[in-house]
Amino acid sequence: MPNQARPSTGEQARQHALARLRQAILHGEMAPAQRLVENELAEQFGVTRASVRAALIELESEGLVERIRNRGSRVRVVTVEEAVAITECRMVLEGLCAGKAAVEASDEQLDQLAALGEAMSKAVADGEPVTYSDLNHELHAHIRQFSGQQVAVGLLERLNGQLVRHRFQLALRPGRPQKSLSEHLAMIDTIRARDPQAAEAAVRAHLAGVIDALRE
Amino acid sequence: MPNQARPSTGEQARQHALARLRQAILHGEMAPAQRLVENELAEQFGVTRASVRAALIELESEGLVERIRNRGSRVRVVTVEEAVAITECRMVLEGLCAGKAAVEASDEQLDQLAALGEAMSKAVADGEPVTYSDLNHELHAHIRQFSGQQVAVGLLERLNGQLVRHRFQLALRPGRPQKSLSEHLAMIDTIRARDPQAAEAAVRAHLAGVIDALRE
DNA sequence: TCGAACAACATTGTCAACAATTTCGTTCGA
DNA sequence: TCGAACGAAATTGTTGACAATGTTGTTCGA
Numbered sequence: 425m426p427n428q429a430r431p432s433t434g435e436q437a438r439q440h441a442l443a444r445l446r447q448a449i450l451h452g453e454m455a456p457a458q459r460l461v462e463n464e465l466a467e468q469f470g471v472t473r474a475s476v477r478a479a480l481i482e483l484e485s486e487g488l489v490e491r492i493r494n495r496g497s498r499v500r501v502v503t504v505e506e507a508v509a510i511t512e513c514r515m516v517l518e519g520l521c522a523g524k525a526a527v528e529a530s531d532e533q534l535d536q537l538a539a540l541g542e543a544m545s546k547a548v549a550d551g552e553p554v555t556y557s558d559l560n561h562e563l564h565a566h567i568r569q570f571s572g573q574q575v576a577v578g579l580l581e582r583l584n585g586q587l588v589r590h591r592f593q594l595a596l597r598p599g600r601p602q603k604s605l606s607e608h609l610a611m612i613d614t615i616r617a618r619d620p621q622a623a624e625a626a627v628r629a630h631l632a633g634v635i636d637a638l639r640e
Numbered sequence: 641m642p643n644q645a646r647p648s649t650g651e652q653a654r655q656h657a658l659a660r661l662r663q664a665i666l667h668g669e670m671a672p673a674q675r676l677v678e679n680e681l682a683e684q685f686g687v688t689r690a691s692v693r694a695a696l697i698e699l700e701s702e703g704l705v706e707r708i709r710n711r712g713s714r715v716r717v718v719t720v721e722e723a724v725a726i727t728e729c730r731m732v733l734e735g736l737c738a739g740k741a742a743v744e745a746s747d748e749q750l751d752q753l754a755a756l757g758e759a760m761s762k763a764v765a766d767g768e769p770v771t772y773s774d775l776n777h778e779l780h781a782h783i784r785q786f787s788g789q790q791v792a793v794g795l796l797e798r799l800n801g802q803l804v805r806h807r808f809q810l811a812l813r814p815g816r817p818q819k820s821l822s823e824h825l826a827m828i829d830t831i832r833a834r835d836p837q838a839a840e841a842a843v844r845a846h847l848a849g850v851i852d853a854l855r856e
Numbered sequence: 857t858c859g860a861a862c863a864a865c866a867t868t869g870t871c872a873a874c875a876a877t878t879t880c881g882t883t884c885g886a
Numbered sequence: 887t888c889g890a891a892c893g894a895a896a897t898t899g900t901t902g903a904c905a906a907t908g909t910t911g912t913t914c915g916a
Contacts, residue, residue, distance in 0.1 A: 437870065472871055481694055485701040494877050494898055509791040516732035575725040579795055688901055710868055710907045869906070876899070
């Protein structure tokens, strides 16, 4: 792995280490269950061990890293059962957000959702699962954002961080995009119709489908 | 404040500091918005500053303290708006738990809920709001626990930690226990009837009531 | 008297060294 | 040959000191 660290700035070292490490885990550069030795990371990022340590503590409470006393840190592996439990929480929280978004969103924002829906339809028609997966993620992020529910947004972003690895597997499954597309379009339609209850139901139906898919 | 620190164990200092500090905040020993100076806390708890620092970083991501670069830490103050937003999240997450508890709980556990319900009725009849508040808290904790949904439990415990100060105010409001009691009994009944949808609805109705009360 | 530059102070951020703990390989004995 | 005790290496936990940053009180000039 290349030493991409800055020339040892000395300024805001911890934040630098935190950002780099989080990105590395989220982008899958670190293998699951890989050991995270403080000294190695410190050298790799060009900061001191104390900064790495602080970053690891923070990542632990984000659920990305697992720390055991006197034993060290590992990239946390999320089992399928945990992924299901996490998605159940996403289900109700995103349902809350969708309901609020149906009420709170501006007309311009609703147009953005419509545009996203068309882009997703096109991606599926063109058979581009990666593009579709990106748009999918973007759609959910937009709905969260439009809800204005900052607490829920915070919780959801944390939960999503723990699912990076599972999301990949799901997107590439054959036939999956077709099924999920109609669910997504239903979410968009109900929000645009400014119907909170229907929007919540649509989001929950969609994520219930994701849970089924996770279980294979 | 008495120096309740151990005679400087040297072992697991950070965990000690973390526990003491969290307890102090949760028990209201620290005034809202009080400054938390690392040196003072270190001396108070009989640990080094690094341990206090680690504890503060962890408490920050729990939402109990607020940290600003080069400016220090404060006990985080939760505005009424935030308390409402937090309770909205609690509403959907506890709804999820109640639905699962209605399916997963054992018969013995359902009996525990029934017993709690009777105790709560008695506390209201006897006009003991503090006892009632404790039982209230206990009931919610039991339902969470019986759901077996560890992820939701984790999120809820964190959210509840941020509400300590608001909970007090709510419990002592005249007339509040009477209204909330019937809602709680409905929650218990629907779970004992093993009706997930009704249980979820009952919990959400109850917490919607709490939100109304929070808004005064 | 009021405002701005300045300096002293308080506090956090960073660092390198030391102590404690765990892990793993080795040796000794049955 | 197998198992347990032992010891060395690796790694984390802790400590005190130093550097960077923000804050506050003071002085000088208009």
